[in-house]
Amino acid sequence: MSATHAEDSRHHLVVVGAGFGGLEAVHRLAGAPLRITLIDRRNHHLFQPLLYQVATASLATSEIAWPIRHLLRRRREVTTLLATVAGVDKQARRVLLDDGSFLSYDTLVIATGARHAYFGHDDWESFAPGLKTLEDATTIRRRILLAFERAEREADPARRKALLTFVIIGAGPTGVELAGTIAELAHMTLVDEFRSIDTREARVVLIEGGPRVLAAFTEDLSTYAQRSLEKLGVEVELGSPVTECTANGVVYGGKTVPAATIIWAAGVQASPAAEWLGVAADRAGRVQVEADLTAPGNPEIFVIGDTAAVVAPDGSPVPGIAPAAKQQGGHVAQTIRARLAGQSGSSPFRYQHAGSLATIGKRLAVIDFGRIKLRGALAWWIWGLAHIYFLIGVRNRLSVALSWLWIHTRDQRSSRLITQGSASPKPAASMPARTSEGAEL
Known part of the structure; x- marks a missing residue:
């Protein structure tokens, strides 16, 4: 911890994870009387809904990911750290890093997301x-x-x-x-x-x-x-x-x-946040949070996004999608602002479902808005416009829109580059072998 931060008496918020939920909380707290440390083990914020398009050579990596530092460059109260969290000391209010160092916090937001789960395999x-x-x-x-x-x-x-x-x-x-x-x-x-x-x-x-x-x-x-x-x-x-x-x-x-x-x-498996906090988790490892998104018994700790098992007022689970994570990040920011203003208590999180969208092909999609259901080409255009709208920056919106227009009209995908591994694999007796890192031999 720097001398400047050691002498800073402002309320210290530590946010672990720069995904949709964590970044939304940081954005909504602009101008609040506190300092923020944002920790992520990668240096970029990723627009996960379009990740499959990178995997299938439709989009380039730079079109759906942005450097975290660049996004927060004008927020002087925000410090961004590239680091991996190893645990949380709730009693001392410390976030433990894998290099043996730690960060003290007054309020902690854990938004570490999830990985794929193989159900015991x-x-x-x-x-x-x-x-x-x-x-x-x-x-x-x-x-x-x-x-x-x-x-x-x-x-x-x-x-x-x-x-x-x-x-x-x-x-x-x-x-x-x-x-x-x-x-x-x-x-x-x-x-x-x-x-x-x-x-x-x-x-x-x-x-x-x-x-x-x-x-x-x-x-x-x-x-x-x-x-x-x-x-x-x-x-x-x-x-x-x-x-x-x-x-x-x-x-x-x-x-x-x-x-x-x-x-x-x-399937997905949540990060080990429940183990860090020593609290109950569901089968996917998600923390079973209180109604206000705090960890049980720890009102100074919020858990959001894919890391949290959140239940809607009707008893149904809140889906692990980007809009839900953003709404949770906004709710946490609102609660923190209220606490800084001296207000006691906190309101429960209320999820507002805007609809479910999925694309099938370049001109086919399905959309469920509840009473209104769409399918086919019209749903595909709405799906595309919705995703472009939520991208960060005019350049990225234009780039993705042009890429999709090119695919739509010419059936061409411009990101078909083999940039890692060997393009000339050695002959194998049966199927090609794979290393644990994904490179092929």
Whole structure:
């Protein structure tokens, strides 16, 4: 801690995590009589709803991520730290960092998000990466593009077929969006670019253990989404959870599908915040917070976003989506301002659901606004405008809009660069091996 901060008597707020919830809380506290320290183990804020478009070569990483320091450059009361939190000492009110140092706080906001969960099969992660970070997206993009490159050189029909098989596990919004976009990439974008293979022969298999895709949507929209995926060439397999996942493919419902590229979109696990605080958590590891989003027994600690299990007044769980995290960040900021003004007590968080959106392909989407439900091209345009609106900065909005317009009119994706790993892998006896870091050998 610097001498300046040691002598600063202002209320000290520490925010762990610069995602939607944490950043919203910081923004809403502009002008408040306090100093803020924002900690994140990455130097950028990520617009996760469009992460799958980086993974499928539609957008560049710089179009959906922004340096945290740049976003807060005019906020002199905010200090940004690139660091990893290792724990919390509630008694001493300290955030413990992995290098052995610590930060003292008066109020703490934990918004550390979640990672993908493999339901007890963590060994599957090296074969089936999930999609939560830019690193995940570039790893998946590399594997998808390398699969086509390897298939172009592969003489054995069975191995070529496996290289041209893409399996997505989990049919929530992320899984549906990935499946539809990969199908378009194979069946439209890449058709004229290879000589030894016909990319239209690629298989895209979407596996869901439940009875339907997009389970959070109404049944009619779910049915529409499935039919639209099947028209794009996606094979939708329902009611059969994956029981085995290896470098050679997957097993589900007694069936074996050889596949070189497997993507996990089936579940999430919260950060270890509940362990740091020693409080109760749900099955996904999310802290079971009080109605005002504070940790049980610790009114000076707020837990929000994917780290928290929040229940709406009607008893339904608040979904782990960006609008919910932003609303929680705003609620926390309002509560902190009230406390600084000397007001006692706090009001419960009230979630206002604005609707559910999911895209299926470049001209297909579904939207559920409650009484109003949309599907098809109109829903796709609304989906696109909504996402562009929430991007940060005019340059990024224009860049993404132009990229989508180019894809919409020309079926071209400009971000098809293999920037990591080896583009010339060594021959393998069976399927190509993968290192734990995602590079392919």
